[in-house]
Amino acid sequence: MRKKTVVMGFIGSQLDSGQGAGRWEKWRPTVSLAQHEDVVIDRLELFHSPAHRALVDRVVEDIASVSPGTEVRPIEMPIADPWDFGEVYGALYDWTRRYRFNPDREQYWAHITTGTHVAQICMFLLVESRAIPGVLLQTSPPKRQAHGNPGSYALIDLDLSRYDALARRFEAEQRDAVDFLKSGIATRNPRFNALIDEIERVAVRSRAPILLTGPTGAGKSHLARRMFELKKSRHQMNGEFVEVNCATLQGDGAASTLFGHKKGSFTGAAADRAGLLRTAHEGVLFLDEIGELGLDEQAMLLKAVEEKRFFPMGSDREVTSDFQLIAGTNRDLRIDVAAGRFREDLYARINLWSYTLPGLAQRPEDLEPNIDHLLARAGAESGRAVRFSAEAKAMYLRFAQSPAALWAGNFRDLSASVTRLATLADGGRIDTTLVEAELQRLRWHWQHAGDAASSEAAIELEALLGSEALESLDLFDRMQLESVLRVCRESKTLSDAGRKLFHRSRTQRSVLNDADRLRKYLQKYGLTWDAISA
CATH class of the missing domain: 3.40.50.300 (P-loop containing nucleotide triphosphate hydrolases)
Structure with missing residues (x-):
């Protein structure tokens, strides 16, 4: 079933005017809509001001003479200032809210050749925002004026998803x-x-x-x-x-x-x-x-x-x-x-x-690209290329991504660390000796933060296990459990915590069961993820 074609647009107070038989020798954009042989306009919603009613009546008669099947509906819009954007847009928007669009049965063309430039812009915006669920219609006069020559027309679809290159x-x-x-x-x-x-x-x-x-x-x-x-x-x-x-x-x-x-x-x-x-x-x-x-x-x-x-x-x-x-x-x-x-x-x-924004310890996979970025920046500032040896980089990353690396100052700590390495790199090469010295410096720097974290973990352990169960633990088991809880506290899910805790050994296994391994470890102490996360 063919969809009906509905055009909506303003009367052209100058372009659509004309008296006597001579008006047919002139290209009139609104009348020309009904003169194209390859398209049938079923309905025309014609906006106009009260002052142009006589012109609208003549256009309605002329369209009826060339296309009797086209229904023309004059729509009076009492716009005081046709160059006032707010007034014009408001009048058109209110009309679209009242209009009963039926896209399943009708297709809508918004005619933007007539009306003031403000009216044309408003029609564009209403189509672009889908307040008018259709496309733009642009008409043009023929190269040579002749009776009955409607000129040309073009349809412009503002749905950008249809344009792959633009998308x-x-x-x-x-x-x-x-x-x-x-x-x-x-x-x-x-x-x-x-x-x-x-x-x-x-x-x-x-x-x-x-x-x-x-x-x-x-x-x-x-x-x-x-x-x-x-x-x-x-x-x-x-x-x-x-x-x-x-x-x-x-x-x-x-x-x-x-x-x-x-x-x-x-x-x-x-x-x-x-x-x-x-x-x-x-x-x-x-x-x-x-x-x-x-x-x-x-x-x-x-x-x-x-x-x-x-x-x-x-x-x-x-x-x-x-x-x-x-x-x-x-x-x-x-x-x-x-x-x-x-x-x-x-x-x-x-x-x-x-x-x-998550802390650096919560983004271990982002450490390497950030290190590369900071190293390149340090090299640009110093005017010399600086690089890790393969062994040194592996050593640094292994520590940086481990639970021992607190990154208490987050990117400030990382930036300072890379800057020190770049500055001390003789010949622009960071070797394992430099990295080992830097890791000792970081451990010392975080010692107080680590003590504070351990104190928090001890308090949390006592709340979770009770004082009697806590006192029955060996120091080794207690310190291990405190470290595990710290990683859990910094993780969003059980799986996330498991990935961090078993980061190295998981590469040696064919079946990845990090969450299950962590769950069983916690069960040994009567703990659950829900209790820890709560």
């Missing part, structure tokens, strides 16, 4: 954006890669606040700056990237630094100050460690984020700043909200897009 270009652009956010590092951790994929889409599509959580050194500041640079490259930002660590803001200086002040508003305010929120106008404001802000500053920040305006200290006049907020914290703000240290309304406002 590939958009996919490539998204891959480039994701690589940019990752600084070109070929990360391998599936959860981290999925996280960055979503952040890329949010970064280029939204100006809403974004909350980045994660341990110190996980890369929150770096990612926030890369998000800004990505938006800047897409011409979505005109301002600058402004970063401040809220832990450094104290007393009156906190409000002054963020919101500015008027001269004389407090002791030491010798001149007016704009404040960082105004500096970030049309750019990004990154507030690291936002949980350190005082409650008064939190209230002022909420107003600035929601209303884009605020009062500088000592001023009776509001100022405006349109910025995007990216917040960072290594704390669980939910706990701070429950304790009254962080405003619940501000947390709700900045938690629309919330992402937790």
Whole structure:
């Protein structure tokens, strides 16, 4: 069954006009729609202003004379200013909401040859957004004017999924954006890669606040700056990237630094100050460690984020700043909200897009590409190529991916370690002697963090096993169990923990049963994964 063809478009106040028989010698785009021999227009929805009703009546008569089977429905749109985008789009959008589209039985063509340029743009947007479930129709006059010559027409489908070449270009652009956010590092951790994929889409599509959580050194500041640079490259930002660590803001200086002040508003305010929120106008404001802000500053920040305006200290006049907020914290703000240290309304406002960046110890498969990246960067800065020997790299990676490597400072620790190795590498070659010395330095550096982790593990063991069962364990078994629990605590699932704990031996087995091996080990002490994860 043939679908009916329905065309919708504006009357052409100039192009469709004409009097007497001579009008047939002129190309009139709306009338020409019904003159094509290879297409049947079943219905024409003809938009017009009240002032052009007489012209519409004549066009209706002329279409009836050349195509009696075409139904023309005049639709009056009382638009006061046809060049007002908001008014035109609103009128058309309201009409599409009322119109009963039936794509199963009808196909829709939006005629964009007639009407003002504003009307044509609005028709384009409505088709592109699928408010009009059809395609664009562009008509053109004949090269030589002649009676009955309808000219030509072209259909433009805005469904980009139909254009393989365009789809590939958009996919490539998204891959480039994701690589940019990752600084070109070929990360391998599936959860981290999925996280960055979503952040890329949010970064280029939204100006809403974004909350980045994660341990110190996980890369929150770096990612926030890369998000800004990505938006800047897409011409979505005109301002600058402004970063401040809220832990450094104290007393009156906190409000002054963020919101500015008027001269004389407090002791030491010798001149007016704009404040960082105004500096970030049309750019990004990154507030690291936002949980350190005082409650008064939190209230002022909420107003600035929601209303884009605020009062500088000592001023009776509001100022405006349109910025995007990216917040960072290594704390669980939910706990701070429950304790009254962080405003619940501000947390709700900045938690629309919330992402937790995993620590380096949770991404062991990403250590090697990050080491390669840092080594290449160190070589570029020093002006000489630096490389590991095969044995040295294997030794370094074996330690770096083991539970003994705490990476307490995350990427800061890794960057410092690679920098030391690159600096000390004679002839640009990192050998096993250098690596062994570096591993001793890292162990010493993490000794206090390891002691703290062991203390936590001991407390956890007593809670899980009870004091009597804990005292009955040999020191060897106790230390081993504490280490296993630490890995479990840093893992999301039993399988994830098993992969980490049996990383080396699993390559020697044909059947991978890491989760089962770990489950049986825990059962030996009456422990379950649910009890540990709880």
